Amino acid sequence: MAEIEQIRVSIKRPKDSLDGKVVGYIRSNPFGLEADYSQVITATLKNHxxxxxxxxxxxxxxxxxxxxIWAISQLEAxxxxxxxxxxxxxxxxxVTSNISMQASNIVASDSLSVLGVTSGNGQISSTDEEDEDHEDDDDDEFLDSQNYQEMTDIKRMFGWDKP
Structure with missing residues (x-):
């Protein structure tokens, strides 16, 4: 039976250096998890x-x-x-992927949203039947008070309303 080829990693840093403090912190098992030191280091490398x-x-x-997607979720956490x-x-x-996902959920849940509906090819299109009848009025749609309020609500939800 053939032996599995392995890679060995060794990290030695002065205890008082920034690198040493990071390694010491990880080694101290700060969250009381069952993972050992080498598993935490390997997980960190995988995430990045x-x-x-x-x-x-x-x-x-x-x-x-x-x-x-998995790696990004680990890094975002x-x-x-x-x-x-x-x-x-x-x-x-x-703008993180969480905000993008939240924006997608808003679009999917509200077909009358000013954001429109995202098609399979990633382009935004409107589902409002009135748009078909009033193609020339597209520019005026963004001035409508309801759409202005929607945009204000969206900005507030994402924290974009603060100076």
Whole structure:
């Protein structure tokens, strides 16, 4: 039976350096999880590099997309924890995949939304039957008070209404 080829990683840093403090923190099992030190290090590497490593190995398509979604969700969870721990408010100018997903849910749940409905090819189109009858009035639609209120509500929901 053939032996499995393994890769060995060793990290040694002075205890008082920033790198040493990070390694010491991870080694201390800060969250009391069952994972050992090497599992935490490996998980951290996967979160940051797995999609790119698989892409460079030739993986494409839906499987790569799913792995990318998983990695991004792991990194976003870490970002959220860092924000909470350090008292950092989310930056309203930074658009994350969570906001994109929330925007997709808004579009899917409200067919009369000013955002319209996203078609299969990713383009936005309106489902309002009146648009077919009044193609020349498209520019006036954005001035309508109901649509203005929708946009105001959307901006408030995403935190974009704050100066």
């Amino acid at each position: 590099w797995l999609p790119l490593a698989l892409f460079s190995s030739g993986l494409r398509g839906e499987e790569l997309r799913q792995i990318g 870490q970002i959220s924890m860092i924000r909470r721990t350090c008292g950092i408010a989310p930056d309203p100018l930074v």
